[in-house]
Amino acid sequence: xxxxxxxxxxxxxxxxxxxxxxxxxxxxxxxxxxxxxxxxxxxxxxxxxxxxxxxxxxxxxxxxxxxxxxxxxxxxxxxxxxxxxxxxxxxxxxxxxxxxxxxxxxxxxxxxxxxxxxxxxxxxxxxxxxxxxxxxxxxxxxxxxxxxxxxxxxxxxxxxxxxxxxxxxxxxxxxxxxxxxxxxxxxxxxxxxxxxxxxxxxxxxxxxxxxxxxxxxxxxxxxxxxxxxxxxxxxxxxxxxxxxxxxxxxxxxxxxxxxxxxxxxxxxxxxxxxxxxxxxxxxxxxxxxxxxxxxxxx
Ligand code: PAP
Numbered sequence: 001x002x003x004x005x006x007x008x009x010x011x012x013x014x015x016x017x018x019x020x021x022x023x024x025x026x027x028x029x030x031x032x033x034x035x036x037x038x039x040x041x042x043x044x045x046x047x048x049x050x051x052x053x054x055x056x057x058x059x060x061x062x063x064x065x066x067x068x069x070x071x072x073x074x075x076x077x078x079x080x081x082x083x084x085x086x087x088x089x090x091x092x093x094x095x096x097x098x099x100x101x102x103x104x105x106x107x108x109x110x111x112x113x114x115x116x117x118x119x120x121x122x123x124x125x126x127x128x129x130x131x132x133x134x135x136x137x138x139x140x141x142x143x144x145x146x147x148x149x150x151x152x153x154x155x156x157x158x159x160x161x162x163x164x165x166x167x168x169x170x171x172x173x174x175x176x177x178x179x180x181x182x183x184x185x186x187x188x189x190x191x192x193x194x195x196x197x198x199x200x201x202x203x204x205x206x207x208x209x210x211x212x213x214x215x216x217x218x219x220x221x222x223x224x225x226x227x228x229x230x231x232x233x234x235x236x237x238x239x240x241x242x243x244x245x246x247x248x249x250x251x252x253x254x255x256x257x258x259x260x261x262x263x264x265x266x267x268x269x270x271x272x273x274x275x276x277x278x279x280x281x282x283x284x285x286x287x288x289x290x291x292x293x294x295x296x297x298x
Pocket of ligand 1: 053054056238242266
């Protein structure tokens with residue numbers, strides 16, 4: 001890359017672990033794979049790209065979409081593979097155990113990215129390939145993020161003080177942050193092109209799972225055949241089931257991330273167990289109000 005070096009920042013005590021690229025903070029190691037993806041990926045019209053900021057329900061969306069699109073004929077792939085192995089995250093694929101080659105266009109692909117909409121390859125934006133984005137309430141996302149990074153970066157140490165995590169979240173200096181800009185980009189595109197981008201909320205998945213999963217299946221061109229199919233799909237992809245599978249309690253997605261770190265409580269409103277009213281107010285003032293201005297309420 002030429003020109004001035006890209007800005008760097010620390011996160012969870014790790015110096016320079018983040019690099020800023022066109023308005024968003026990426027983990028420095030994914031900058032190269034992300035730029036390669038943007039310049040080299042040729043989307044097929046029938047590819048499906050799942051997208052999310054971190055800790056907003058990615059793993060659940062991966063499991064559901066994989067089960068909808070690749071109906072298990074010889075057993076259930078989720079029984080032996082973590083959803084992240086079955087559905088690669090394009091920018092971190094070089095560092096994980098996924099067996100999927102994201103550049104092999106011999107068949108329709110199901111991929112995932114944490115990249116913001118503005119960083120996607122032109123072929124993804126301009127083809128008819130579909131995008132499903134999952135969003136979650138900022139406060140629960142932050143708490144989920146806090147648990148996740150403590151589990152991987154501070155395994156044998158005390159957790160990062162929560163107010164430091166709140167600070168990262170509110171200033172937007174965290175992987176794929178700022179959160180509100182990430183959500184806003186996909187939300188606005190989903191309003192502009194209803195047939196192209198489906199915007200799903202974690203909270204609505206929890207409160208009316210059958211309706212939401214039917215909406216996803218319909219959008220992906222594989223409508224469910226009835227209540228029974230929706231129920232079976234939801235059981236197959238449930239947190240309770242996935243969390244207790246051997247592959248997820250003992251396997252690893254990468255050297256750094258144990259599969260178990262992707263599964264915790266999955267509760268709406270867990271933030272109430274952690275955030276002080278001052279923290280809550282700060283998140284509301286910095287992130288919440290920006291989302292509300294777009295008509296997004298969590
Ligand atoms: P990622 O961005 O690193 O891939 P992601 O899957 O988006 O993580 O987020 C993990 C959250 O989704 C966890 O939430 P919690 O910390 O509040 O508990 C995790 O428990 C939840 N989750 C994972 N799998 C499922 C599932 N099958 N159903 C519902 N929630 C799930």
